[in-house]
Amino acid sequence: MFKEIRNCVVILLGALLIAAGFNLFLIPLHLLSGGVSGLAMLTSYFTPLSISIMYLAYNVPILIAGWFLLGKRFVGLSILSVAATTWFIALIPTPDKLLASDTLLAAVFGGVLVGIGCGISFRVGGSSGGFDIVGSIVTRFRDFPVGNVLVGLNAVVILAMGYLEGNWNVALASMVSIYITGKVVDLIHISHIKITLFIITDRTEEMLERLLTLPRGVTLIKTQGAFSHKEKDMLMTVTTRYELAELQEIIRKTDPTAFVNIVETVGVMGSFRRR
Numbered sequence: 520m521f522k523e524i525r526n527c528v529v530i531l532l533g534a535l536l537i538a539a540g541f542n543l544f545l546i547p548l549h550l551l552s553g554g555v556s557g558l559a560m561l562t563s564y565f566t567p568l569s570i571s572i573m574y575l576a577y578n579v580p581i582l583i584a585g586w587f588l589l590g591k592r593f594v595g596l597s598i599l600s601v602a603a604t605t606w607f608i609a610l611i612p613t614p615d616k617l618l619a620s621d622t623l624l625a626a627v628f629g630g631v632l633v634g635i636g637c638g639i640s641f642r643v644g645g646s647s648g649g650f651d652i653v654g655s656i657v658t659r660f661r662d663f664p665v666g667n668v669l670v671g672l673n674a675v676v677i678l679a680m681g682y683l684e685g686n687w688n689v690a691l692a693s694m695v696s697i698y699i700t701g702k703v704v705d706l707i708h709i710s711h712i713k714i715t716l717f718i719i720t721d722r723t724e725e726m727l728e729r730l731l732t733l734p735r736g737v738t739l740i741k742t743q744g745a746f747s748h749k750e751k752d753m754l755m756t757v758t759t760r761y762e763l764a765e766l767q768e769i770i771r772k773t774d775p776t777a778f779v780n781i782v783e784t785v786g787v788m789g790s791f792r793r794r
Contacts, residue, residue: 526643530600537647538607540632542626545696547617548691551680552633553673553697555649561680568652573606575601578648579757596622597652601630618624622692630696634703641708643671672698712760713784718770720777723752730756756785760763 541552541560549564551557559573578601585594619625637647646652650673678695679689719742720726729738740753758766763781770777 526596527599529643530645531603531642533638533645533647534600534603535607535635536632536636536639538611540629540636541570541608542611543555543618543734544629544632545693547613548622548625548692549621549684550622550629551676551690551693552629552697552700553650553676553693556633556647557673557676557680557693557697561676561683563781565683569609571605574608575605581649581652585656586738588656593644593646594652596640596643597648599738600640600645601648622689623695626696627699631703634700635705635707637700638704638707640705655736694783695790713757713786714763714780715755715757715784716766717782718754718755718756718777719751719779720770720774722774722777723754723792726754726770726773726777728774729785732753733758733762733766735762755794763780 541556544550545552549560551560555577558572558577559570562568562573563570568675580596582598582601585597616626619628631655640647677694680693681687684690718726723739727737727739735756735758738755740755741750742751742753748793756766767779770779
């Protein structure tokens with residue numbers, strides 16, 4: 520119960536950061552955030568329609584699709600994020616005096632705020648809706664960084680911006696903002712990075728009992744010390760960077776003297792639980 524409340528609070532914080540990035544830095548200079556939010560901004564810049572209303576309207580069909588493809592918990596948190604972001608966009612005033620008059624500076628700070636907001640939403644198992652959900656569908660089946668997927672999906676929005684606005688400087692600055700957002704998301708949401716652990720321990724059964732409580736497989740390998748000729752057990756498991764801290768804590772508590780080699784994995788083939 521406490522964990523779910525904490526997750527909801529994090530989602531609300533993420534929504535606040537996203538809306539702040541929009542209203543304080545991007546919207547005053549007619550920059551885009553990309554994805555569904557970018558479409559909402561683009562619509563608002565050239566029509567009298569509200570950004571917050573369009574943000575909600577564009578997200579509804581994507582959330583419905585995600586409900587069936589990604590699971591109710593993930594989309595439930597995403598719905599909370601979209602609703603909160605819609606509310607915060609309407610609530611946070613666009614400043615009369617620009618916080619950053621330089622277009623590139625506004626793109627950087629806006630991109631960072633939006634990236635942090637999206638990233639922490641991903642960390643607790645939700646998203647900010649829109650193309651984040653599309654990106655999550657892709658990464659569910661392919662080991663692509665979420666941020667890179669979002670950058671690719673956003674290219675068409677930037678092209679539309681340059682064509683309609685007739686100002687490619689603004690479009691290119693928006694591209695900088697979207698790129699920074701994607702990189703910040705990947706810095707925070709690191710579950711696409713795979714890690715392999717080789718654990719040599721004298722407490723094999725106790726270690727296995729603890730490790731097998733996690734949703735990861737473990738392989739037992741018989742080894743022999745080259746110098747001592749003493750036989751030992753080596754456990755091998757592949758996990759994600761996000762779950763590494765929990766695994767290290769289990770190893771420390773179970774066998775503080777265990778020798779552990781941690782290496783980054785280039786790729787994984789076969790059965791691997793992605794969530």
